[in-house]
Amino acid sequence: MTQQIKWGIIGCGDVTEVKSGPAFNKVPDSKLVAVMRRNADKAADYARRHGVPKWYADADELINDPDVNAIYIATPPSTHAGYTLAALQAGKPVYVEKPMALNAAEARQMFDYATEKNVKLCVAHYRRLQPMFLKIKSLIDTKVIGDIRFVQLQLLQSSSAKLIARSEENWRTDPALSGGGLFHDLAPHQIDLMLYLFGAIEQYRGEAFNQANVSAADDLVNGSLLFANGVVFNGLWCFTVNESDTADICTIYGSEGNISFGFFGQNVSVTINGQTELLEFPPLQHVEQPMIEKVVTYFLGHSENPCDGAVGTEVMEIIDAFAGTTTSG
Template identity: 60%
Template sequence: MKEIKWGIIGCGDVTEVKSGPAFNKVPNSSLVAVMRRDVAKARDYASRHNVPAWYDNAEKLINDPEVNAVYIATPPLQHEEYTLLSLAAGKPVYVEKPMTLNTESALRMKNAAINFNVKLCVAHYRREQPIFLKVKQLLSDKVIGDIRFVQLQMLQSPAHNLIASTDTNWRLDPSISGGGLFHDLAPHQLDLMIYYFGKVSSSSGISVNQSKEYSADDLVTGQILFENGVVFNGTWCFTVSEADKKDICEITGSTGKISFPVFGNKITLKKDGYEEEFIFEALQHVQQPMIERVTAYFLGKGDNPCSAEQAILSMELMDSFTKTGRLK
């Protein structure tokens, strides 16, 4: 292949700005087909984004001879099915996070990629954003010495605004999303922790539905011991007041501390009695740096920026927090 010609399965709101337009903006890449079960919405998306073909059936898009790679942006319930169909057709897959509903499903997807010998990449796109690459550089350069522990808080009110709008709030239905809002937001944060600190030695957590406003748990806590000795503590709560909303990750080292929001644009470094800030411009298309890396990987010009094996690690962490630690 000299060019990746993408087809999107699930051209919903999340693809309008975050990802969809980027496929036509990176080298050797173009968006040639989209699919949505509502054919009128698929046609409208294609018209507005100048996409040549649209479908209301995923298999028709997968079998389109013009499509040579598939981006799966449906709710997690369909990730495994569409990934397996695409891999069986010999077409590499870029699948949204969370990779799927649970670890068992993710393992089936990984094994299918191996068995069909077709490439599979997961959209943990924050790995390639400048702000998080800067954090990784600061950690690698030991700017704050040896890392001791990480404290993360994601506190949102019921009127939160971090989630893309949808016709139905499927993210609150565990049968479709795998859990609740935790399963939508935590993959970003947990994948970054794996990206920064490596292999996990042990993990556990508590998961509970306190408000009973919907069927999914609305409070999750998690603890991780990494093999390098770093300790992580995280809290995700989606029922705090507007005044108590918080998005902060604090990495404490032997000589200082790095703080940043996972859904923001500023890093704060505190060390030796002084404070320094690094501020980054918001990206027009947040997935564009990742899509550039994925395209290069599919063309054989680079490594996999987030493999199934890597994504499964965050799936395992989420399961360890919400399955074994679930309180009735």
């Protein structure tokens, strides 16, 4: 029986430098043993700086390395399905970055294949295990603000906002690589957390527009969810507002008050009968570490899957609907 998860990273780019990469050596029973990037010089540099024993410029070589028994995929979404299927074919469990794939059809293929091969698959919706969002879930579950009525979300960013991740290839605004635009990069976190907080969905719909035409991707998305428990969610994402109008705010309204927070912030305000308490959460050194720890225990057979392919596929179905590709209801 496996006693230690020995990771190989496919795509050791910017996202792995601090957010995830170092955490693989910091959680119990886990070790990062190999990394891959198509640029051999950059793969070698990453391995040297992070103390990783092996590096590759070919994903198949990493997947078939006998010292690697689990794969983390952190490439642009256009390659998630192909690399995931190859790793599953090799019998190696996969932890794949969000968004899970280019679209729901690819995500479903990944989930179905993992089920068919009986190989474990996790999706990196890592915010659901961070202390701030665990606290929000606890506040909801214990009915601190009473029965939940509805949720309002606004993520408004300028084209130069610091929140938006940068990379050499700028793939996030190329639909062929990302599936869409910045909505596809940032909204999976938020939509997954809505599922985590409120459960099963009855219907959803949305629409998307390319208003500014600064890239091939839509820059404004509007969407709504109706949960089986009656909670209504409305979200608006716009990535071309004036710098002075940027916002990251989500407010959950209940019968006794509200909970307000930013998905990319560190504070939660809880207002009950007009009285507000501010809860502050220190930033995590490696934002994916709590999720990686749970993924490791799942791969070792000691816990349940923290975010499985079914959830990842449902998030992609909603992404597709909000982007105007499909509707459900």
